[in-house]
Amino acid sequence: MSNKMIFINLPVADLDRSKGFYEALGWKVNDDFTDQNAACIVVDDNICLMLLTKDFFTTFSKRPIADTRGSIGAAYALSLGSAGEVDVLTDAAVAAGAIEEVNDDKKAQEAQVGMHGRTFVDPDGYQWEPFYMEYPGV
Structure with missing residues (x-):
C-alpha cells in the first residue's frame, strides 16, 4: 500500500x-x-x-456549505479497471437512488480517446464520473 x-x-x-x-x-x-x-x-x-x-x-470551515443540488463545485472522477466495472458501478448507483446524467458531447469526446465513462449524481448532489481508459504502454 x-x-x-x-x-x-x-x-x-x-x-x-x-x-x-x-x-x-x-x-x-x-x-x-x-x-x-x-x-x-x-x-x-x-x-x-x-x-x-x-x-x-461546519466545524471544519467557517465558509458556508455549498448547495450541491443546485450547483456543481467539483466532479469526482474515478478510474476503474474496465468498461464493465463503470457500467456495474453506475447501474448500482442509479438503483440506489442516484440520477444518471447523459452528455452526448462528452461521450463523443471520450470515444475519440478510447474512453468509456458515465456520470451520476448521488442523493446529496455530488457528481461522480466513473471511467475506464486503456493507457498505452501501461
Missing part, C-alpha cells in the same frame, strides 16, 4: 441514507472511523470518503 491516501470529506443531509447509498455501490464502511457524526467509506486501499453530518462539517 502506498503511503499516500486521499480522504474526500462530504457534508451529507442524512448520514444513514448516505452510508446505505455507498454500501449499495459495494464500498465498505470502516466502523473504526464511524459514529453519529461521520462515516468512513472505503472505496479502495488509498481512497476513502468521510461522510459528515452538516452540523459536524
Whole structure:
C-alpha cells in the first residue's frame, strides 16, 4: 500500500441514507472511523470518503456549505479497471437512488480517446464520473 491516501470529506443531509447509498455501490464502511457524526467509506486501499453530518462539517470551515443540488463545485472522477466495472458501478448507483446524467458531447469526446465513462449524481448532489481508459504502454 502506498503511503499516500486521499480522504474526500462530504457534508451529507442524512448520514444513514448516505452510508446505505455507498454500501449499495459495494464500498465498505470502516466502523473504526464511524459514529453519529461521520462515516468512513472505503472505496479502495488509498481512497476513502468521510461522510459528515452538516452540523459536524461546519466545524471544519467557517465558509458556508455549498448547495450541491443546485450547483456543481467539483466532479469526482474515478478510474476503474474496465468498461464493465463503470457500467456495474453506475447501474448500482442509479438503483440506489442516484440520477444518471447523459452528455452526448462528452461521450463523443471520450470515444475519440478510447474512453468509456458515465456520470451520476448521488442523493446529496455530488457528481461522480466513473471511467475506464486503456493507457498505452501501461
